[in-house]
Amino acid sequence: MKVEEQTGLAPARPAPPLPSQPARTNGRWTGYGGLLAARMKELWREPEVIFWVFGFPLLLALGLGIAFRDKPAGVTNVAVVAGPGAQRVIDRLQTSPQHAGIHADVISQTDAFNRFRLGKYALVVIPQPDGSLRYRYDPARPESVLARAQVDDALQSAAGRKDVLASSSEAAMEPGSRYIDFLIPGLLGMNLMNSGMWGIGFALVDMRQRKLLKRYIATPMRRGDFLMALSSSRLVLMIIEVAMLLGFGVLVFHMRVLGSLLTILLIGTVGALCFGGLGLLTASRAQKLETVSGLINVVMLPMWVFSGVFFSYERFPAILMPFIKALPLTALNDALRATILEGAPLAAQGTRLAIMVLWGGVSFALALKWFRWV
Amino acid sequence: MVPPASKTPGLRYHSTMDVVVRCSNLFKTYEGKVEAVRGLDLEVRQGECFGLLGPNGAGKTTTIEILEGLLQPTSGEIEILGRRWGAHERELRELLGISLQETRLSEKLTVRETLKLFSSFYRQPGSPEVVMQDMALTEKADTWVGKLSGGQRQRLAVAAALVGNPRILFLDEPTTGLDPQSRRQLWDIVRQFQQRGGTVLLTTHYMDEAERLCGRLAIIDHGKIIAEGTPAELIKRYCGQNLVEFAVVPPTDGATRELWKSLPGVESVHEENGLISLSVREAHQTIPALLDAVEERGWRLVHLTTRQASLEDVFVHLTGRHLREE
Numbered sequence: 001m002k003v004e005e006q007t008g009l010a011p012a013r014p015a016p017p018l019p020s021q022p023a024r025t026n027g028r029w030t031g032y033g034g035l036l037a038a039r040m041k042e043l044w045r046e047p048e049v050i051f052w053v054f055g056f057p058l059l060l061a062l063g064l065g066i067a068f069r070d071k072p073a074g075v076t077n078v079a080v081v082a083g084p085g086a087q088r089v090i091d092r093l094q095t096s097p098q099h100a101g102i103h104a105d106v107i108s109q110t111d112a113f114n115r116f117r118l119g120k121y122a123l124v125v126i127p128q129p130d131g132s133l134r135y136r137y138d139p140a141r142p143e144s145v146l147a148r149a150q151v152d153d154a155l156q157s158a159a160g161r162k163d164v165l166a167s168s169s170e171a172a173m174e175p176g177s178r179y180i181d182f183l184i185p186g187l188l189g190m191n192l193m194n195s196g197m198w199g200i201g202f203a204l205v206d207m208r209q210r211k212l213l214k215r216y217i218a219t220p221m222r223r224g225d226f227l228m229a230l231s232s233s234r235l236v237l238m239i240i241e242v243a244m245l246l247g248f249g250v251l252v253f254h255m256r257v258l259g260s261l262l263t264i265l266l267i268g269t270v271g272a273l274c275f276g277g278l279g280l281l282t283a284s285r286a287q288k289l290e291t292v293s294g295l296i297n298v299v300m301l302p303m304w305v306f307s308g309v310f311f312s313y314e315r316f317p318a319i320l321m322p323f324i325k326a327l328p329l330t331a332l333n334d335a336l337r338a339t340i341l342e343g344a345p346l347a348a349q350g351t352r353l354a355i356m357v358l359w360g361g362v363s364f365a366l367a368l369k370w371f372r373w374v
Numbered sequence: 375m376v377p378p379a380s381k382t383p384g385l386r387y388h389s390t391m392d393v394v395v396r397c398s399n400l401f402k403t404y405e406g407k408v409e410a411v412r413g414l415d416l417e418v419r420q421g422e423c424f425g426l427l428g429p430n431g432a433g434k435t436t437t438i439e440i441l442e443g444l445l446q447p448t449s450g451e452i453e454i455l456g457r458r459w460g461a462h463e464r465e466l467r468e469l470l471g472i473s474l475q476e477t478r479l480s481e482k483l484t485v486r487e488t489l490k491l492f493s494s495f496y497r498q499p500g501s502p503e504v505v506m507q508d509m510a511l512t513e514k515a516d517t518w519v520g521k522l523s524g525g526q527r528q529r530l531a532v533a534a535a536l537v538g539n540p541r542i543l544f545l546d547e548p549t550t551g552l553d554p555q556s557r558r559q560l561w562d563i564v565r566q567f568q569q570r571g572g573t574v575l576l577t578t579h580y581m582d583e584a585e586r587l588c589g590r591l592a593i594i595d596h597g598k599i600i601a602e603g604t605p606a607e608l609i610k611r612y613c614g615q616n617l618v619e620f621a622v623v624p625p626t627d628g629a630t631r632e633l634w635k636s637l638p639g640v641e642s643v644h645e646e647n648g649l650i651s652l653s654v655r656e657a658h659q660t661i662p663a664l665l666d667a668v669e670e671r672g673w674r675l676v677h678l679t680t681r682q683a684s685l686e687d688v689f690v691h692l693t694g695r696h697l698r699e700e
Contacts, residue, residue: 024499025497026493026494026496030494031494031495033494034490034495038480038483038487041487042480042482045518046482211474211477212477214444214474215474215534217444218470218472218474219492219495220467220497
């Protein structure tokens, strides 16, 4: 009654009787539940969603994990140029303490240089007429630099060099420091970004283009419920994505997860909501799928490059660091790596979480301001 | 609670309680240029099926979407069930069922899931199962929307509007693009809803649909109502009861118009492509006089038919154009 008094309108007269008896009375959250159930069903029935959300990251992890797997007791391949001194080099290598780690072939100089260039050999040993040795190596290739030191060391000790300083070593090969360990949290972060941006941004513009958003707001549906249901569906998928990628890493690559699962899921939630907000913002006004696809790619491109998905962002110049660290995917990847690989507690991740909350919160607020339902 | 008359400035309160949709002096200008609606007044009464009839681009969809609260009018007053959009949006949404001109519902949901979803938005919805039965969709209950035919999709669109148990049903071009059988099915559904006490407001550019379905209509052209009444009233008012159509050789020019007009019972004359059309009260009085007049002048009739006037004739009479003209 209050509203009517304020607007000075005549009191609304009672509505005419219902054309049919109501089947039931719905509660406050029935609409939200209906929207969430419908959204989940739609997602499951979309083969593309299943592939991009679940299949693609697993394939990527598998492929990259195999390509960059750690070779057991890395054997160094060395070419020895055929000639008078070649056999002596081979003999010395075989009697050296390092013989197990070095494999040497005697071949012609042309072949040796060619295969060295192609990466088959890490080093070429060229015996000189005066009995000395010449190493051909590539200072830009870490394995080549290593091979030179290793082979020289082996040949010197086989020739009778005495070490003046006594030393011993112990091998420590622990999961956690391999490329796959670095990669899996990065893929997880990237996947949360991809599925958040596409899952929310693309879906919304699709619904706007179909006039489905307009149809929804022609009902008593609460607009907040609609956006909440969309975000919740992302959270459900997020849990599955996290479980799947981590499970895959643990089972296939014997990855070790140090942080608690709860912390990981919490970070995943913040990440998923952050990118959900960004997806909502990119989709707030676009009328066509082409427009929003372009926008999503523009937003995601810098993060693919700079946020350390496939390689560490430390490779970029120091001057870029503040920019890189302010990106939400960088924060998410760093937080996931710290928790999964180092077991960092949530309390230590304050800055990273704050960056994500800020991005997500500001995007969400702007999106609500600009959002077009029709 | 009967509202006190005349307390509300700008809105006329009739003593009749039964006006459920009322708008007055409605204007809508797009981007400061295109005037889609130019001063439109209408009243829809409880329990009737009211039609907005007009050609494409006449402003029908703009008008109905303003009434549905989906578009903001540039100016004008709107009152639905005694409520206004600004003040009672949620309440009104509970009371209205709306089918837009073009909505592509989620293709990967089944018919039943779609109706359940829509029913979940309303406080006191109808049962999806019952609505499916009424709409002859039960057989398709578990079919994905993407696999439905055009007629089935349109029925589902109306079903989604009905599942909220509305008092008023708004339908924007409900049968455009449908085959004759699907159209008839939809007409039956609208009548059924009306028989249960519901009120319907629909737009159409099919005159047969307007004639068969609507108790009253407003003919819209260029954003204005140019005529309003029951189909029979409109036909009688603008075209007489019957039309006598004929052609003569040699072809006559406009000068003979007065001659035709002077024949007994003729109310108006319309000429198009050499075919002369007379609106008459009683064909049996006019035709003998017409034959005499032609014979007297040594002309020859090459064509003569009589038929009942239709809404199409009313539109042609009022605008000089046809409803379906592009």
